[in-house]
Amino acid sequence: MQLRRHYREDLHDHDIITINGVPVTSLARTLTDCLLDLPPADALVAGDSLLxxxxxxxxxRSRDTNALWRELIADVEERLSSYRHRNGRVRAQSLLKLLSPWAESPGESELRRILLAAGFPLPDLQHRVVAENNEYFLDLAWPDIMLDVEFDGA
Known part of the structure; x- marks a missing residue:
């Protein structure tokens, strides 16, 4: 594995934070860069993981999760819209709409990407169902047509 360093001249003070004494890019900046620079499959997995x-x-407590999600997405949308002539901006904006903190693993993110590429509509993630007095959360669900797809990590 080879280390790649990217030097950006467009980093602002608000793009840099310090974690355990190490300066790193902020979450919003890191997510923006991943969406712009990574191949789409990797950007989706990385984006879901960051969220x-x-x-x-x-x-x-999904309301709390969704509020944090909307806030971060709005920040990244604003950053992407400021890159008027940046290669990959339109693709990054499209990918941003697909990200979700509800994907529980990289495998679920990749499966969702494959299904979307095959023409499936956006699924509900971790969709709650109750059956025989038991509660289940389905990885990917299309409740309107009663379809569920589960990702088995094994």
Whole structure:
């Protein structure tokens, strides 16, 4: 594995934060760069993972998760719109609409990407169903047509 360093001249003070004494790019800047620079499949997996870490999704407090999600997405949308002539901006804006903190693993993100590329509509993630007095959360669901797809990590 080879280390790649990217030097950007467009970094602003608000793009840099310090974690354990190490200067790093902020979450919004990192997500923006991933969407712009990574291949789409990698950008989707990385974006979902960044959202999951930031939002810490809780099935019983989804309002809190969704508020953090909307806030971060709005920040990244604003950043992307400021890159008027940047290659990959339109693709990044399209990918941003597909990201979700509710994808519980990279495998679920990749499966969602494959299904979307095959023409499936956007699924509900971690869709709650109750059957025989048991509660289940479905990885990918299309409730209107009663379809569920589960990702088995094994």
């Amino acid at each position: 999951r870490v930031h939002c810490r999704p809780d099935r019983w």
